[in-house]
Amino acid sequence: MGVIPLKVAWRKTLLVVTLFTVSFAAHAGWSVADAGPGKTGCVLETEEVSLFDGYTDTRLRLRVVGEAVRVATESNIDAGFDDLGLVVDGKDFIHADAVVDEKDVLFSSDIAALIDQFIRGRAVTLYLRFWPTYPATQRYAVRISLVGFTRAYNEYQACRSKGQV
Secondary structure (H helix, E strand, O other), X not given: OOOOOOOHHHHHHHHHHHHHHHHHHHHOOEEEEEOOOOOOOEEEEEOOEEEEOOOOEEEEEEEXXXXXXXXXXXXXXXXXXXOOEEEEOOOOOEEOOEEEOOOEEEXXXXXXXXXXXXXXXXXXXXXXXXXXXXXXXXXXXXXXXXXXXXXXXXXXXXXXXXXXX
């Protein structure tokens, strides 16, 4: 048997189906979940990501909760330097506003502009430092895809409008 060439119409159909499938699958990285034990409402979050913290692998998630973006980690954050933050698609560096509970990094200033960058962006790179890694060694970076963020953010907004957050 020989190869049967696809007609142009079939090629276009195959391309559209492939693009839809890829887009849908990428959305799986962002989801709306229950806010957690003892809390009510919902949270928009990424799947868990693993990152070497200078000592061991730590897990983290990027979360949108209320009027803030929070990087939730399992390691203690070293806030001794002014270089904790994030960059969306090579735009300007956004400094973290605070370290919360020693293990989470909080972004709460101008949250509307940050969410807009997430909606328009392709990826966000987080820059974090961990301790105990004395003497200080380096800042660690992890890149998280923003593909699927807009759809998940719309679901999150619908959840919030129902009075769940």
